[in-house]
Amino acid sequence: MAQSTKKSLTPSSVADIRQAELQYFKETQKKKTKRYKKVRLSRSLWGDVILLLFLLAFGAFSAYPLLFTITNSLKGLDEIFVFPPRLFPRNITFDNFVDLFNLIGNTQIPISRYFVNTLTITLFGTAGHVLFASLAAYPLAKRRFPGRHLINQLVVYSLMFSAAVTAIPSYMIISWFGLIDTQAAIIIPAFGFTLGLFLMRQFMNVIPDELLEASKIDGANEYQTFFLVVMPLVKPAWLTLIILLFQQLWGTDGGNYIFTENLKPLSYALRQIVAGGVARTGTAAAVTVIMLVVPIGVFIFNQTKMLDTMAHSGLK
Amino acid sequence: MVTKALNPSPSKRVSTWTLMKRNKIYYSMIAPFMLIFITFTVIPVLMSFVLSFTSFDMLQPPKFIGLSNYINLFLNDDVFLIALKNTLILAIITGPISYLMAFVFAWLINELPPKIRWLLVLIFYAPSISGSAYLLWLLIFSSDMYGILNATLMNLSIINTPILWLESPKYALTILIIVQLWLSLGVSFLAFIAGLQTVDRTLFEAGAIDGIKNRWQELWYITLPQMKSQLMFGAVMQITNALGIGMVSISLLGFPSVEYSGHTIVTHLLDFGSTNSTRLEMGYASAIATILFVLMLGANLLVQKLIRRVGT
Numbered sequence: 001m002a003q004s005t006k007k008s009l010t011p012s013s014v015a016d017i018r019q020a021e022l023q024y025f026k027e028t029q030k031k032k033t034k035r036y037k038k039v040r041l042s043r044s045l046w047g048d049v050i051l052l053l054f055l056l057a058f059g060a061f062s063a064y065p066l067l068f069t070i071t072n073s074l075k076g077l078d079e080i081f082v083f084p085p086r087l088f089p090r091n092i093t094f095d096n097f098v099d100l101f102n103l104i105g106n107t108q109i110p111i112s113r114y115f116v117n118t119l120t121i122t123l124f125g126t127a128g129h130v131l132f133a134s135l136a137a138y139p140l141a142k143r144r145f146p147g148r149h150l151i152n153q154l155v156v157y158s159l160m161f162s163a164a165v166t167a168i169p170s171y172m173i174i175s176w177f178g179l180i181d182t183q184a185a186i187i188i189p190a191f192g193f194t195l196g197l198f199l200m201r202q203f204m205n206v207i208p209d210e211l212l213e214a215s216k217i218d219g220a221n222e223y224q225t226f227f228l229v230v231m232p233l234v235k236p237a238w239l240t241l242i243i244l245l246f247q248q249l250w251g252t253d254g255g256n257y258i259f260t261e262n263l264k265p266l267s268y269a270l271r272q273i274v275a276g277g278v279a280r281t282g283t284a285a286a287v288t289v290i291m292l293v294v295p296i297g298v299f300i301f302n303q304t305k306m307l308d309t310m311a312h313s314g315l316k
Numbered sequence: 317m318v319t320k321a322l323n324p325s326p327s328k329r330v331s332t333w334t335l336m337k338r339n340k341i342y343y344s345m346i347a348p349f350m351l352i353f354i355t356f357t358v359i360p361v362l363m364s365f366v367l368s369f370t371s372f373d374m375l376q377p378p379k380f381i382g383l384s385n386y387i388n389l390f391l392n393d394d395v396f397l398i399a400l401k402n403t404l405i406l407a408i409i410t411g412p413i414s415y416l417m418a419f420v421f422a423w424l425i426n427e428l429p430p431k432i433r434w435l436l437v438l439i440f441y442a443p444s445i446s447g448s449a450y451l452l453w454l455l456i457f458s459s460d461m462y463g464i465l466n467a468t469l470m471n472l473s474i475i476n477t478p479i480l481w482l483e484s485p486k487y488a489l490t491i492l493i494i495v496q497l498w499l500s501l502g503v504s505f506l507a508f509i510a511g512l513q514t515v516d517r518t519l520f521e522a523g524a525i526d527g528i529k530n531r532w533q534e535l536w537y538i539t540l541p542q543m544k545s546q547l548m549f550g551a552v553m554q555i556t557n558a559l560g561i562g563m564v565s566i567s568l569l570g571f572p573s574v575e576y577s578g579h580t581i582v583t584h585l586l587d588f589g590s591t592n593s594t595r596l597e598m599g600y601a602s603a604i605a606t607i608l609f610v611l612m613l614g615a616n617l618l619v620q621k622l623i624r625r626v627g628t
Contacts, residue, residue, distance in 0.1 A: 047531060055424050055436070058417070062498065063439045068464065069452045081462055136349035145339035146332050151350065158357050159552050160616040162560035164582045165609045168589040168601050169360035169367070172374070192352035195503070222341045244503070247445045256590050271567070274451050281455065281462075292446045296438075299445055303437060310503070310510035314545020315552065315620075 020211065066292065073097070073285035080281050096286035109261055111269060115290075118250060118266040121183050125190035126245040130238050133197040138226050140197075141204035142212060152201070156315065158194040171256060185257035190249060196241040202312040203237035204230065236305035243306055246295045266291060361609065367602035374598055385603035396604070398576045399584040402489065403559060406580065407615075409493055411558035414500030418550060421501065422508035423535065437509060444502035451567055453495050457481035485577030488569055492578055495564055500557065504550030511546030515539055540626050547626065551619045559612050562586070581608050 068087060072080060073096050075089040100111055139145065140152055163170075170189060179185040207230065215225040231238075253267040270291060274284045299306070336343070368385055370378035389396045425436050443450070456464040459480045466478040481487050515538070523538050540547070562582025565571075569578035572587070581604060589601030 044530065051424050055421065058421065059436060059439050062443055062501070065452050065456060065498070066442055066446070069455075072455075132349040132352070136346040139339075139342035139345050143339070143342050145342045146336050151346070154358065155353075157613070158353070160556060161361075161609050161612040162556050162582075164560055164562060164585060165364065165605050165612070166357055166360035167585070168598055168605060169363035170356050171589075172363070172598075173355060173360065188352065189356040192349060192356050194353065194357065197349060197353075222345065226345070243445070251446075270451065274454055284455070285452075288452050292442075295445045296442055299441065300438060303434060306506060307437075307510045307513065310506040310546075311514050312510075313503075313507040313549045314511065314543070315548040 016214075020214070024208065024211075069285045069288050069292075072282065073289045075282065077279075077282055096282040100283050100286045100290075111266075111287075113262065114264060114266040114269040117183065117263055118252075121186050121252060121265055122246060122249040124183075125187045125249045126242050128187065128191045129193055129196055129245050130241050132191050133193070133200050133241060134231065134234065134238060135226065137197055137200035137204050138230055139222075141201045142207065142209070155194050155198055155201075159198060174257065180257060181259050181263070183258065183263055186249070186252055186254070190245060193245065193248065196244060199240055199244075199309055199313055200234065200237050202314070203234055203309050206312060207233055236308040239302045239305045240309040243295070243298055243302060246298055250291065250295050364602045364605045364609070367599050368606045370599040370602075372598040372602075373596050378599060381599070385600050386607075388600070389603055389607070395576055395579060396581075396584055399579045399581050402576075402578065403561070403580045403582075403611075405489060406492060406496065406561050407555075407558040410496045410500065410561070411555055411615075414497055414558065415504070415551060415554040417497065418501050418505040418554065419508050419547070422505055422512055423539070426509060426512040437506075440501045441505060444499050444505075450495055450499055450564060453491075453498075453568060454482070457491060457568070459483060482569055483574055485573075485575045488565075488573055488577035491568060492561060492565055495568065496558070496561055499564070500554065502553065502557070504553040507546045507549050507553075508543070511543035512539065515542045544623065544626055548620055548623050551623055552616055555615050555619060556612055559608070559615065581611075 071088055074092045074094070076091060076093045076095055079086065079089055079091065140148060140155075174180060174185045174189070179188065211229060211233075212225060215229045220228065251267050252265055253271060254264045258264050266287070270284070270287045273280050273287055367378060369380060369382060371381050371384075372378035421436075421440055425433050425440075428436065458464070458466070459478060459482060461467060461470060461478045463478065463481070465481065466475070469475045470478070479487075481491060519538050519542075520534060523534055528534050528537060560582055562580050562585075565573060565578040565580055565583055566586070571583060573579060573583075585601050585604040585608065588595055588597045588604065
């Protein structure tokens with residue numbers, strides 16, 4: 001870090017910092033892999049077998065409903081009603097997905113509308129949350145100022161009760177702001193999701209102070225430090241926040257907040273289709289698959305990063 | 317002047333103020349989040365508490381009625397007592413089981429080779445991440461002979477006629493427990509896996525030399541004490557979820573469920589506090605919310621105390 005004592009934030013000094021970060025993370029990574037090396041002591045074969053069976057049994061319980069829905073969505077109507085039910089289809093067909101898009105004729109609103117609504121809510125809600133939560137997490141983790149301790153404490157307490165507790169007053173507040181029957185009624189409260197702030201703060205706690213000092217010496221103000229140094233470092237954390245918010249928002253059905261059919265999200269449509277009875281079983285499976293694919297897809301690609309973040313999730 | 321009289325050391329006040337002014341950039345950074353957090357979390361909790369002492373239908377201004385709401389809840393509202401009982405049963409069963417499950421699976425998975433570990437984490441975590449996909453349990457517990465469970469049981473000749481799973485009060489809690497457990501390997505599960513990965517493995521060797529004989533001793537004496545903070549975080553998540561069961565009940569068992577068999581504090585709250593409800597009574601609903609708040613916070617703080625003792 002010797003060169004980084006220049007007085008201005010030139011591109012080269014930013015590059016220096018990046019270099020240092022990279023070095024730092026490579027080193028910690030190396031340490032980690034060394035630590036993970038399998039040490040198998042105090043183990044009995046008998047225990048291994050029992051525990052493995054137990055694991056497989058629960059794995060089946062966990063996967064079966066999802067797997068069944070996925071295969072159901074690929075079955076023709078005749079095969080869905082085969083008695084007894086089969087897990088795997090003989091003839092794979094995409095009719096259910098086609099039907100889904102043909103439901104346009106039966107309802108006034110095409111399924112794509114619901115899809116766009118869910119997408120809008122999820123994207124805006126997630127983006128806003130990640131930005132606001134990281135922006136707030138940085139001073140809460142790394143800087144000292146009056147009120148910091150109180151806020152950190154409040155955030156931890158807020159993890160200890162669910163949204164149901166605040167549902168009624170939140171509804172009133174949202175209606176005072178005139179946000180009822182708009183998607184903002186779901187998007188804006190999502191910005192303040194405290195689990196995200198908590199995880200982000202915990203993750204930022206481990207950023208080495210020297211890195212922030214270096215950036216300060218380079219003449220960066222706090223916002224520049226945040227966007228140029230901190231944010232690139234906490235990428236695993238924002239991916240985690242994205243996944244968590246996805247999980248929250250992707251499944252929202254608009255609840256009490258959205259009345260206009262045009263604005264309702266996909267989950268609502270799914271509920272209606274499932275309620276449509278046996279004849280819709282195939283299409284219901286198809287909608288569920290669409291609902292599933294996105295969050296699970298996001299998780300598949302980011303599992304390692306999410307685990308990186310969760311390693312710092314501990315409550316003291 | 318009053319503040320000065322209340323505060324005997326004005327110099328400290330001034331210094332706090334200057335500190336705040338000096339750090340105003342940090343306040344600007346936390347402001348957007350805090351504004352929303354205060355508006356949609358802090359103020360609602362306080363409002364809920366205040367409104368719980370009033371009668372309020374959102375049309376006329378709230379009227380102070382003292383403890384009447386609480387007295388009515390516990391003495392005159394049989395359905396609330398059912399809801400309270402159901403909530404406690406569900407929480408006492410799903411809370412500890414889901415917590416143990418999350419930990420045990422994380423612990424078992426952690427020993428497997430990375431590729432298999434990756435796959436199992438995905439499988440176990442998928443249900444909780446998939447939004448409202450728990451609706452597919454409707455198909456499994458569907459009451460006709462095409463319902464997956466009915467069809468399977470009939471095929472194995474265990475039963476002859478389809479069972480009305482979702483319509484019979486006696487199955488309601490069991491179904492909720494099963495679905496809740498299916499959904500329960502969430503954030504805490506990931507926290508545990510991550511926590512286990514940071515446990516210092518050299519300690520295991522040291523432990524083996526010091527006479528640790530099996531994996532259970534290793535778990536209790538070495539692993540658990542090292543991941544106490546993740547254990548606490550996981551407990552918070554699981555307790556809050558276990559006491560907050562409501563949407564699953566509404567989606568699977570209907571609202572209200574048959575004979576209130578799946579009624580919980582959350583559904584009872586929605587019964588009085590949602591605008592779709594015919595009996596809009598915000599004061600009463602706020603009293604329910606306040607009870608839920610106290611229950612959740614109390615359970616969490618109690619369990620935190622217990623977990624601090626792990627490994628000692």
